[in-house]
Amino acid sequence: MSDQLFPKLPLKEWIETFVKFLTDNLGVIFDGISSGIKSVTDGLVWLLSIGDIPGSPYILLAIISLIAWRVAGWKTGLFSLIGLALINNLGYWSETLDTLSLIIISVLFSIIIGVPIGIWMSQKDSVQSIITPILDFMQTMPAFVYLIPSVVFFGIGMVPGVIATIIFSMPPTVRMTNLGIRQVDGELIEAANAFGSTTAQRLGKVQIPLAMPTMMAGVNQTIMLSLSMVVTASLVGAPGLGEIVYRSVTQIKIGLGFEGGLALVIIAMILDRITQGVNKKQA
Structure with a gap:
């Protein structure tokens, strides 16, 4: 005899029926998205490898170190040089x-x-009230859950990892963009309105430039969350350093796991310092 006062909602069945409907009717669209993302990622890997020319790692290493030096100072540039050389x-x-x-x-x-x-969201309170709970859902749902529909819709490999990472890491960018624009001094907005600015002009010339440091802080958080998804994405076949860490766990290889984890830490620190440097220049 059931202890429940009311019948259990068939939520699981509803979700599975909805997913089946999407795969049956929108399979062509998902295949197109998958092919497009895979082409972009493959092209980006080829670009980062400088067309696979001899010595390409050292060329990219020097480029990233130079960018880090120009944006975040010589210490970050030196750290990038040493860290990437170690990797x-x-x-x-x-x-x-x-x-x-x-x-x-x-x-x-x-x-x-x-x-x-x-x-x-920053322009309409009603939109903010609707989207904020959605962002809360996206951030609090366990990251592993995103992998299930990603695999169903896009198969195994880099693409489901990218899709799951986008869903997991996007909320900070949305939140900080909304927050930054809303925090712009009201007197500046009134002055812009007094000069007859349209909404687009006010956003482009006053609100967004002043909100840029806050928006960049959101981008920085998005980058860090993307890095945190690297290992999780490897569970569905996404290649990269996460695959090294995952293999070390399944094979109980402590040294391999330490090397893969160290490489991820170095990449995270470089990207964090570069985005912080850009943020300071915007401030």
């Missing part, structure tokens, strides 16, 4: 390129989708 020495350069491509694609899509949504 190359350990033999994880190709995995690093895969990881960087996953992060870059995920962050770019998060910005392209998240910034307009954040701007929309």
Whole structure:
């Protein structure tokens, strides 16, 4: 005899029916998205490898170190040089390129989708009240759950990892864009309105420039969350440093896991310092 006062909602069956409906009717669209993302990631890996020319790791190493030096100072540039040289020495350069491509694609899509949504939220309280619970859901749902529909819709490999990473890492960009624009001094907005600015002009010339440091802080959080998804994405076949860490866990290889984890830490620190440097220049 059941202890429940009311019949159990068939939520599991509803979700599975809905997913089956999507796969049966929108399979062509999902295949197209998968092919497009895979082409972009493959192209980005080829670009990061400088067309596979001899010595390409050292060229990219020097480029990243130079960018870090120009944006975040000589200490960050030196750390980038030493850290990336160590990764190359350990033999994880190709995995690093895969990881960087996953992060870059995920962050770019998060910005392209998240910034307009954040701007929309900042202009309408009703939109904010609707989207905020959705963002809460996206951030609190365990990351592993995102992998299930991603695999169903997009198969195994880099693509489901990218999709799951975008869903998991986008909320900070949306939230901080909304927050940054809402925190712009009301007197400045009134002055812009007094000069006859349209909504687009006010956003483009006053609110977004002043909100840029806050928006960059959101982008920084998105990058860090993307990095945290690297190992999780490896569970569905996404290549990269996460695959090294995952293999070390399944094979109980402590040394391998330490090397893969160290490489991830180095990448995380470099990206964090670079984005913080950009943020300071914007402030």
